[in-house]
Amino acid sequence: xxxxxxxxxxxxxxxxxxxxxxxxxxxxxxxxxxxxxxxxxxxxxxxxxxxxxxxxxxxxxxxxxxxxxxxxxxxxxxxxxxxxxxxxxxxxxxxxxxxxxxxxxxxxxxxxxxxxxxxxxxxxxxxxxxxxxxxxxxxxxxxxxxxxxxxxxxxxxxxxxxxxxxxxxxxxxxxxxxxxxxxxxxxxxxxxxxxxxxxxxxxxxxxxxxxxxxxxxxxxxxxxxxxxxxxxxxxxxxxxxxxxxxxxxxxxxxxxxxxxxxxxxxxxxxx
Numbered sequence: 001x002x003x004x005x006x007x008x009x010x011x012x013x014x015x016x017x018x019x020x021x022x023x024x025x026x027x028x029x030x031x032x033x034x035x036x037x038x039x040x041x042x043x044x045x046x047x048x049x050x051x052x053x054x055x056x057x058x059x060x061x062x063x064x065x066x067x068x069x070x071x072x073x074x075x076x077x078x079x080x081x082x083x084x085x086x087x088x089x090x091x092x093x094x095x096x097x098x099x100x101x102x103x104x105x106x107x108x109x110x111x112x113x114x115x116x117x118x119x120x121x122x123x124x125x126x127x128x129x130x131x132x133x134x135x136x137x138x139x140x141x142x143x144x145x146x147x148x149x150x151x152x153x154x155x156x157x158x159x160x161x162x163x164x165x166x167x168x169x170x171x172x173x174x175x176x177x178x179x180x181x182x183x184x185x186x187x188x189x190x191x192x193x194x195x196x197x198x199x200x201x202x203x204x205x206x207x208x209x210x211x212x213x214x215x216x217x218x219x220x221x222x223x224x225x226x227x228x229x230x231x232x233x234x235x236x237x238x239x240x241x242x243x244x245x246x247x248x249x250x251x252x253x254x255x256x257x258x259x260x261x262x263x264x265x266x267x268x269x270x271x
Contacts, residue, residue, distance in 0.1 A: 026234075030226040033152065037160050040153035049150055055158035063124045063159075064166030071119055071170055072177050078111050079103070079178035083185040096190060100200040103182045108205055109268075112175040113213045114261050117220035120167060121253035125228040128159055129249035132232025133242040141233070156229050163221030171217040175210075216264050220257050227253045 044050045086099040132155065135141050144151045183197040231249035235241045 026230050029230050029233075033156060033226055033229055034160075034222070036152045037157045040150065040157050041161065044153050044157075049153050051153060051157045051161070055154075056161050059158045059162035060166050062127070063120065063162045064170055067120065067123055067170065068173070070123075071116060071174055074119065075112065075115055075174040075178040076181035078115055079107060079181035080185045082106050082111070082178075083182040083189075087186070087189060097192070099186060099190075100192075100197055101204050103186075104179065104201045104204050105209065107178040107182070108175050108209050108213050110213070110261070110265070112178060113171045113217040113220060114257065116167060116171045116174050116217060117224065117257040117261075118254055120163075120170070120221070121224045121257060122250050124163075125224040125253045126246045126250045128225065128228035129232040130242055130246045132229060133235035133245050136233060136235050137238055137242060156225070159229070160222065160225045163225045164218055167221035167224075168214045168217045171214060172210075175213065212264070212268060216261060219260060223256045223260065224253045227256060 040049065041051055082103050083099065086102045087096045090096040090099055090102075132141075135155075141151050144154060179198075179201060183194050183201075186192050186197055187194055228249045231245040231252070235245045237244075
């Protein structure tokens with residue numbers, strides 16, 4: 001029987017402790033960024049540093065408008081996939097005509113906000129982390145401090161506001177696209193007209209279902225922005241470090257989105 005190497009337990013405990021402290025510190029930094037962002041958003045004008053509308057618009061274009069083609073394509077594919085699987089499953093019970101109900105709930109409550117959040121995390125969250133990481137390596141963040149410009153107000157708030165506005169709008173667009181693509185497949189396969197399909201969708205869905213998905217998408221947007229900023233601001237080691245924090249921010253953002261979605265789904269089913 002092999003003996004445990006001396007010091008193994010101590011090294012393991014040390015590594016776990018260090019990683020735990022780092023994780024707690026990152027959560028604290030994220031919470032601080034949120035509070036600072038809210039402060040500068042509403043109080044910046046009083047201190048002579050208002051949040052520029054032009055900066056918010058630029059971030060909205062980058063976050064939302066430029067992401068529409070890939071979002072539309074993938075959500076249309078998801079809608080068709082749900083229709084295919086739903087019809088295939090319900091054929092077992094001879095109830096394939098009821099596939100509309102599953103499609104409507106799945107897209108509006110789950111897949112619309114989830115796929116949108118994951119794509120924005122991979123596209124915009126990584127870009128935000130890389131930009132801030134590069135600025136930190138080049139000491140541009142320190143230069144902003146020297147010039148009397150608060151980096152949170154100048155860099156974080158426009159991105160956060162753009163996320164909070166655009167991610168729900170993109171989610172709503174993706175809901176419509178996904179439902180339409182699924183409806184076209186249902187029409188082709190089951191000979192149900194689009195008018196009848198959307199009548200069923202309207203009957204089965206409520207405002208609460210729509211708000212459930214849109215509410216999650218707002219939280220997803222906040223998580224993507226804050227995780228990207230925290231990782232970008234903590235970069236070390238030059239260009240290699242920027243690459244690492246970019247990858248790390250995407251992994252953390254997607255993980256946070258999936259876990260948050262699971263919690264939302266659990267809480268929603270309790271009632």
